[in-house]
Amino acid sequence: MQKVRALIVDDSGFFRRRIRDMLTADPAIEVVGEAANGREAVEQVVRLRPDVVTMDIEMPELDGISAVREIMRRRPTPVLMFSSLTFEGAKATLDALDAGAVDFLPKRFSDISVDAAKARQQLQQRVKAVVKGGQGRTPTPASPAARNTATSAAASTTAPTTSSSRGVRAADLDLVIIGASTGGPMALQRVLTGLPANFPVPILLVQHMPANFTKAFAQRVDGLCAISVREAVEGDSLQAGQALLAPGGRHLGVVRKGAGLGVRLVEPREGQFYKPSVDIAFASAAEVAPGKVLAIVLTGMGADGCEGAKRLRQTGAHIWAQDEASSVIYGMPQAVARAGVVDRVLSLDNVADALKRLR
Known part of the structure; x- marks a missing residue:
């Protein structure tokens, strides 16, 4: 070898x-x-x-x-x-x-x-x-100039991995939640900078990052985006036009808060490798907002998010995954694709456009 x-x-x-x-x-x-x-x-x-x-x-x-x-x-x-x-x-x-x-x-x-x-x-x-x-x-x-001149090898790859690609409407969603790991910071930046300020569904972001990094990352992306982006804190309310990033070193969960949704932060248990964990965030969303979630799995090593995506899909949630050609590491998206729970496979360059087309 x-x-x-x-x-x-x-x-x-x-x-x-x-x-x-x-x-x-x-x-x-x-x-x-x-x-x-x-x-x-x-x-x-x-x-x-x-x-x-x-x-x-x-x-x-x-x-x-x-x-x-x-x-x-x-x-x-x-x-x-x-x-x-x-x-x-x-x-x-x-x-x-x-x-x-x-x-x-x-x-x-x-x-x-x-x-x-x-x-x-x-x-x-x-x-x-x-x-x-x-x-x-x-x-x-991932500079703006490079993004404008780059051509994705799979820009037209939107084929479903399941038997049928179910349509999704913004009016039917309480939450969009995106999980990522290796390659995720720039992938998330590319997706979020493509969204309008009036994006109609609250967004949660779970990126494998250590403490101190998530706050810096949220501040960086917030300065580039039309929507508001910041690190989540305990008790935050989820709002349209805003993306909240799970803080490094803690798990992010979802709770009911009045007529809407809020954030719950959980200290990790000993032995838990991913902090924050996409699986834990997905599973929490499945319990609190069954059938009213769009989950997106982007580039990353390993399979974090797969078990949570299965639980989401059991409630009728929608699952999208990044394609192999545009992933830095095709681990996490591949895991959910192989599990047969993905509605759409998208090139990274197409994710923001697909979100903007939600009605």
């Missing part, structure tokens, strides 16, 4: 050695080079043609964000960023994702797992996943 060829970029020699040791512990991964700054990284990407790059953000000569932009211009390659789990670190990481990076991990590995072996395994899995997700598609920045 062909090995994944990785380039490690960090100005700390100690950190580069640590990453090398963690990656090469997996026989399926080969480290083909190292770089101490962004300028070296760009040169080595062009010369070595790695399958994946691990990239620090703060470096001399050329920072990680600028390096990602230059890599995407000269030789697009999947990039996995390392980030500090601070509010400022979150903003810088989101800039890197906007520049074209695929995913990110905490730079302090104890933030991934207190178990060193598990942290090593998660790094190895993430590196291989972003390479697999990038095969057959070119990583591109």
Whole structure:
């Protein structure tokens, strides 16, 4: 089997050695080079043609964000960023994702797992996943210019995966709820920026992100959107023209609040991997608003959202999923598609238009 060829970029020699040791512990991964700054990284990407790059953000000569932009211009390659789990670190990481990076991990590995072996395994899995997700598609920045010029390979893919594609009307919905993981921040940004200020149905967003990142992400997207976007807080009321984002490190649930719906935030139990969890949010919506939910599963690793989508579908809810061609990682959408509960499969570029056509 062909090995994944990785380039490690960090100005700390100690950190580069640590990453090398963690990656090469997996026989399926080969480290083909190292770089101490962004300028070296760009040169080595062009010369070595790695399958994946691990990239620090703060470096001399050329920072990680600028390096990602230059890599995407000269030789697009999947990039996995390392980030500090601070509010400022979150903003810088989101800039890197906007520049074209695929995913990110905490730079302090104890933030991934207190178990060193598990942290090593998660790094190895993430590196291989972003390479697999990038095969057959070119990583591109999510800037407005790139969005305007990019052409999706599956722009016309709207075929249902079930026997019939049921129509859905905004008047029949209490809630739209969207779940995503790897590749999700830029996917959500693309969907939400396509919606009008008077979008008639409240929206909940569940994105796998650590604490501190979700607030920064919500603020960032709110500044780009016609609708209001912010991090959810306990007791929030769901309103048309507004999207509420589940805070990192907590689960989001739905409750009845007068004639409408509200937000309930739940502390995770020990052993729960996804915090927030799409499954938990979907299951809560199924219980509180049976048959009156449109759930959308976007790009992401794993299968979070599949069990919740099954529960939603049992109540008569509508389920849409992103297609493989436009997904960074076709894990979560594939899981719900294979479960046979999806009404429509859509290219990412078509999701906002489909939502706008709800009547």
